[in-house]
Amino acid sequence: MTSFSNPPSIETILTHAGRDPDSQFGFVNTPVYRGSTVLFKTLADLDAQKQRFLYGRAGNPTTEGVEEVVTALEGAYRTKLVPSGLAAITIAMLSCLKTGDDILITDSAYEPGRKFADGYLTHMGITARYYDPRIGAGIADLMQPNTRAVLAESPGSLTFEVQDIPAIAKAAHANGARLIVDNSWASPIYHKPLELGADIVVHAGTKMFVGHSDAFAGTISTTEAAWADVSRVRTLLGFFTSGDDAYLVSRGLKTLAIRMAAHQERALEIAHWLEQQPEVTAVIHPALPSHPDHALWKRDFTGSGSLFSFVLQPGSREALAAFVDQMKIFSMGYSWGGFESLCLPVAIKGARSALPWTDEGHLMRLHIGFEDTEDLKADLRAGFDRYAKAR
Numbered sequence: 001m002t003s004f005s006n007p008p009s010i011e012t013i014l015t016h017a018g019r020d021p022d023s024q025f026g027f028v029n030t031p032v033y034r035g036s037t038v039l040f041k042t043l044a045d046l047d048a049q050k051q052r053f054l055y056g057r058a059g060n061p062t063t064e065g066v067e068e069v070v071t072a073l074e075g076a077y078r079t080k081l082v083p084s085g086l087a088a089i090t091i092a093m094l095s096c097l098k099t100g101d102d103i104l105i106t107d108s109a110y111e112p113g114r115k116f117a118d119g120y121l122t123h124m125g126i127t128a129r130y131y132d133p134r135i136g137a138g139i140a141d142l143m144q145p146n147t148r149a150v151l152a153e154s155p156g157s158l159t160f161e162v163q164d165i166p167a168i169a170k171a172a173h174a175n176g177a178r179l180i181v182d183n184s185w186a187s188p189i190y191h192k193p194l195e196l197g198a199d200i201v202v203h204a205g206t207k208m209f210v211g212h213s214d215a216f217a218g219t220i221s222t223t224e225a226a227w228a229d230v231s232r233v234r235t236l237l238g239f240f241t242s243g244d245d246a247y248l249v250s251r252g253l254k255t256l257a258i259r260m261a262a263h264q265e266r267a268l269e270i271a272h273w274l275e276q277q278p279e280v281t282a283v284i285h286p287a288l289p290s291h292p293d294h295a296l297w298k299r300d301f302t303g304s305g306s307l308f309s310f311v312l313q314p315g316s317r318e319a320l321a322a323f324v325d326q327m328k329i330f331s332m333g334y335s336w337g338g339f340e341s342l343c344l345p346v347a348i349k350g351a352r353s354a355l356p357w358t359d360e361g362h363l364m365r366l367h368i369g370f371e372d373t374e375d376l377k378a379d380l381r382a383g384f385d386r387y388a389k390a391r
């Protein structure tokens with residue numbers, strides 16, 4: 001375990017935490033550990049079960065290195081690396097809930113997490129209810145005696161509402177519930193939900209941590225009080241992350257701070273430019289003064305991410321196709337967080353229930369990567385011209 005100045009600086013954590021060259025023959029990086037069997041030398045060792053590693057499914061030096069970095073970044077008690085962001089969400093939810101319990105989920109939550117709640121938790125006799133992401137302290141009115149968890153995602157990764165995490169944490173704790181926050185958008189570089197009262201922070205490590213669109217990973221970081229339940233559920237379910245994938249996470253994390261800074265600057269440049277375009281009726285980015293939650297974002301975040309949305313003037317599906325199909329630099333696809341820019345028409349209606357989305361325009365989500373921003377603007381400009389002609 002590396003020790004740092006207090007408070008530790010993010011850049012130094014990213015470059016130095018989670019690796020121990022002395023135990024790797026001086027090599028700078030912790031290599032890929034592949035392995036199931038871990039050997040015991042004696043019967044006494046087998047009986048004692050005290051070795052650092054007992055069986056590969058529980059982890060290895062590569063996976064533990066990643067966990068150490070994320071723990072330090074989030075200011076957590078501990079972190080578990082899991083196979084995907086969705087696995088992080090489902091394990092976190094299961095760690096708080098049993099039959100007869102209730103969970104409150106933000107209406108802006110990542111849709112597959114909603115599907116897990118509706119299609120699996122409900123079959124286990126757990127109720128899942130959805131709340132307005134802007135509810136803040138008002139969430140106290142939704143608490144039931146059996147509400148044991150709240151799942152927040154701030155900002156939501158399609159519609160970018162910023163949530164009042166301290167107020168929601170207070171209401172949850174007053175009811176004996178735990179607050180889980182999906183922090184994938186800002187990453188711990190710009191937002192630290194545990195410091196604001198959350199109990200569990202989850203990441204789609206697939207996105208900013210990996211950073212190159214070439215691996216899946218998730219992380220769950222917790223307070224000391226929430227750790228035992230998360231660790232137990234993860235262990236019982238048998239989730240395991242390979243050393244190969246863990247290595248890609250650890251490699252990505254080394255440059256997380258400088259990538260986040262570059263994403264932030266480029267995304268803001270494009271967002272400001274989009275605000276001037278006649279085909280655009282709204283730009284939904286929390287760091288823009290026009291965003292309804294801008295003050296809350298300023299209070300609780302120190303920066304912004306690569307991802308935001310805008311709304312295109314209403315128009316036909318054919319016009320939308322004319323906009324996206326012929327793009328030369330932006331590509332269309334799920335996920336985000338890589339070096340390449342993405343432009344995705346969002347099917348928002350099915351992803352909401354508490355607060356229906358009423359804007360008639362096409363909701364478009366952008367991930368701004370590392371291409372030249374003038375090239376990105378030219379690609380969008382040409383798309384707007386095609387859209388204007390076709391709609």
Ligand SMILES: *Cc1c(COP(=O)(O)O)cnc(C)c1O
Nearest residue numbers: 084085086110157184204206217
């Ligand atoms: C992508 C995403 C997830 C899920 O991550 P996977 O690794 O794809 O399972 C969870 N939350 C948010 C906000 C995401 O964008």
